[in-house]
Amino acid sequence: MTQQLAQIPVSELKGVGTALELKLHNLGIRTIQDLLFHLPLRYQDRTRIVPIGSLRPSDESVIEGEVKIADISRGKRRSLLCRIQDGTGTLTLRFFHFSAAQKNNLKPGTRIRCFGEARTGASGLEIVHPEYKKVDSDELVPVEECLTPIYPTTEGLHQGRLRALTDQALDYLKRGALQELIPEQLRQGWKFPGLNDAVAYLHRPPVDVDQHLLLEGLHPAQRRLAFEELVSHHLSLLKLRQKTRKKGAPELPGNGDLVKPFLQQLPFPLTGAQQRVSQEVARDLALPYPMLRLVQGDVGSGKTVVAALAALQSVESGLQAAVMAPTEILAEQHFINFSNWLEPLGIKVAWLAGKLKGKQRKTQLEAIREGEARVVVGTHALFQEEVVFSDLGLVVIDEQHRFGVHQRLSLREKGRNGELAPHQLIMTATPIPRTLTMSAYADLDCSIIDELPPGRTPVNTVVIADNRRDEVIQRVRKACAEKRQVYWVCTLIEESEALQCQAAEVTAEQLTEALPELRIGLVHGRMKPAEKADIMQKFKSAELDLLVATTVIEVGVDVPNASVMIIENPERLGLAQLHQLRGRVGRGSVESFCVLMYQAPLSNQGRERLAVMRETTDGFRIAEKDLELRGPGEVLGTRQTGVMQFKMADLQRDSDMLDKVKMLAQQLQEWPDFADSIVERWLGRGEDYGNV
Structure with missing residues (x-):
């Protein structure tokens, strides 16, 4: 009966009619095996009467x-x-x-x-x-004779019914085993129980179980299943990588004709880290299969220059490069930087965003299609079907976590007649903890720019309560009197952009009243892109002293003269987002400050999070803490959370297993049948994004 449990439908169980079968399908349970792998979230102890x-x-x-x-x-x-x-x-x-x-x-x-x-x-x-x-x-x-399991459920399906169905599934398990999918020669030496024992144990833990281990998710039976689930997840990403690589890519060796003059015209030398990462990218581009490289670098570490060097290598090799950013503000800033850098070298840079309409849009699309534009900068508008490249060799994606795996993959179809996939360079200023790089980004090679350009000063972070608002306003007045500029960020009041914008408008009015001598601008998500760009430009060219903004300024805005940032209600934001915002100041050589102005009382977690911001400017340390406090779905961004929904594994808790998981997943590629069955068991056919 080795294979049968994966093939017996749940409708075979006593008491499962059409209505119940549909509810089980909502939970991803279609077979007896699915039911056995629908594991408890927690347990209740009903084994003894308590005085x-x-x-x-x-x-x-x-x-x-x-x-x-x-x-x-x-x-x-x-x-x-x-x-x-x-x-x-x-x-x-x-x-x-x-x-x-x-x-x-x-x-x-x-x-x-x-x-x-x-x-x-x-x-x-x-x-x-x-x-x-x-x-x-x-x-x-x-x-009760064993701990009572509490299962993930859906509307109209009660715990008692799930337990009764699981009892029936466990009877099937006694009559026929689940298939061990990790080959025996690879299992030897691991101190894990067998798969069948582990599954039965977790559904009905005996009275004498070590409850502390079980509650912490550290019992050997849980570790056995968490390990297999992490292997399945890793395999699906390796499968995705293989599929992309099979397609082949144009070789882009470059000849240095554009790279050399570009480096000579830069007003600064590259840091050692920039040089190292650029060399890694250049090597990948010369290979005949698609580069899939993630470049992580803290705010202001100079990732854009690395992207420009890669784009130039593509152009030197006779192919186009596309640069994509998640917001119009950031895309526009990239367009300005690339135009300033590349047009003196005789390279036409095109621009494509949702706001581009009519004749302008048509002109840009034609320049891209005809190959007149060698570098194209835009937002997700680059995904659209009407965008046809003459000969696309490289795609640079900024802030990858805002797009998600599927969108990133759709760009590979834009390569030469769909035959060759373009190389992909993915950049993020959100440092990703090692545990996430090894799991969520297992299909990518990783490079880290771990050095800031000389002349950058660390930002001093101050945490104070909202009742000291008047002192903060005085600090703003002093900074502006010294010809410095200031950001004042209003964070989300509720999950409503309208209310957030309203809060920013009210704050701008209050500050205009309190600081009549200052030139104050306002930027929020509901303004037209042209208005936003106009205000940002005025701030950049020092026509404004103080910019009141919502979190739209989170990524990519570069104003070296801004040296103070006030963030209201910082307890409402994730650490990575706070770190991104703080990175907008300290971009010049003057001492800079970030004031986190919270609403009292703070929760323990809120206090802990703001303390981390005060203690360190190390993006990776902040990212690790963010992962610990908020979990992987939040850290990766909402579009990625589907990728990270584990049944048994926990990336933070099980991070000690990741090296072994990676090694085993790579070995298992030698047994494709085993590999496919593991992925299907844990991720299902429909959810296997490795088959995108």
């Missing part, structure tokens, strides 16, 4: 006691209150939804056993809406 006297708030426990009183309370909200005692203490059970029959059943003297979470109530500890049943005081009613 009421030993209960503490937030304990989930089984209690048994005698009803002393059951009465209806008519306070703010009508409820049935039932007091029970067991000789060690008294506990209140509270029901907001109840019937007359239920009240009559709970008459004084009745013995009941109940389960629920203890909370602090008006008169001591209470459990709201416990599960309960009457027990005969003479009869010994057994408790």
Whole structure:
């Protein structure tokens, strides 16, 4: 029966009709194997009765006691209150939804056993809406024999039903094994239990299980499955990489005719890190299969110059290069930089964004199609079908996490007649923790620009409460009097762009009133791109002293004279985003400040996060902390979260396994049948983005 569990549909289980089958399908459960791999999120301990006297708030426990009183309370909200005692203490059970029959059943003297979470109530500890049943005081009613699993579920599918279905699936498991997909010769030496034992154990952990290990996700049975899940995830990305590489790419050796004069005209020498990364990129471009390289570099480390060198190598080799950014502000800034650098070398740079309409758009599309434009800069408008390149050799994608895997891949079809894939250079100023680079970006080679250009000064970060706003306004006045410029950032008030823009408008009015001598500008997401660009240009050319903005200025805006940044409500932003914003100042040689002005009281996590910002400007350390506090989905950006939904693994907790995972995934490519089956088991056919 080795293969059968992956082939037996859940409709074979007793009690599964069409309606229930559809609910199971919503959870990705189609076969008995899927059900066995639908693992518990957590466990409840119903294996022993706990004395009421030993209960503490937030304990989930089984209690048994005698009803002393059951009465209806008519306070703010009508409820049935039932007091029970067991000789060690008294506990209140509270029901907001109840019937007359239920009240009559709970008459004084009745013995009941109940389960629920203890909370602090008006008169001591209470459990709201416990599960309960009457027990005969003479009869010994057994408790559960193993910990009770709590499963991920969907509307209309209760835990009791899921547990009953899993019981049936575990009976199937006793009769026929799940297929061990990690070859035996690779399993030897690993101290993991067998797959079947691990799965059975996690569905029904025995009473004597080490509960601490289980709750922390560190039990050997959990580690065994987390390991296989990480291997499956890694394999799917390697598969994606193989598929891209199979296509072949144009060789772009370059000849230095454009690169040499470009480097000579730069007003600064490249840092050692820029030189190293540029060489890695140049080597990749000369190969006959697509480069897939991720360049990470902190804010201001000079990634754009590396991208320009790569674009020039493509142009030297007779092919076009495309540079894509997630926002119009950033794309426009790239366009200005590339035009200033490349047009003196006789290279035409085209520009394509959503706001480009009519004749202008038509002209640009024609220049791209005819090959007159050798370098094309734009937003996601470059993905559109009507954009046809004459001969595309290289795609540079800035802030990759804003696009997601699928969009990145759609650009490979823009290569020479779909036959050869363009090389891909992906850049990010959001440092990605090593654990994420090894998993979410396993299909990419990674380079790090770990050196800032000389003359950059570290930013001093100050954390203060909102009630010191007047002091902050005085600091702004002082900075502007010294001919410095200031950013004042209003963060998201709620998940509403309209409210965020409104908050920025109100703040701009208040600051104009408080600082009448200053020239104040306002930028937010609801302004027309042309208005935004106009204000940004005025700020850049020092026609404005203070710029009030929403987080639209997060990436790429470069104003060396800006030396102070105020961020309101920083506790509402992720650490990576705060780090990005802070990177807008400190771009010149003058001492710079970032003031994080929070709303009191701060949560413990909020305090911890702002402390990290105050203590370090190391983007990688900040990214590691962000990952620890918010999880991979958040750190990678919402478009990527589907990629990172693990059933059993946790990248932070299981990071010690990643080197072994990587090694094993590479070895498993020698066994394609095993590799495909592992990916299908954990990611399913539909969710295997490795097949994009």
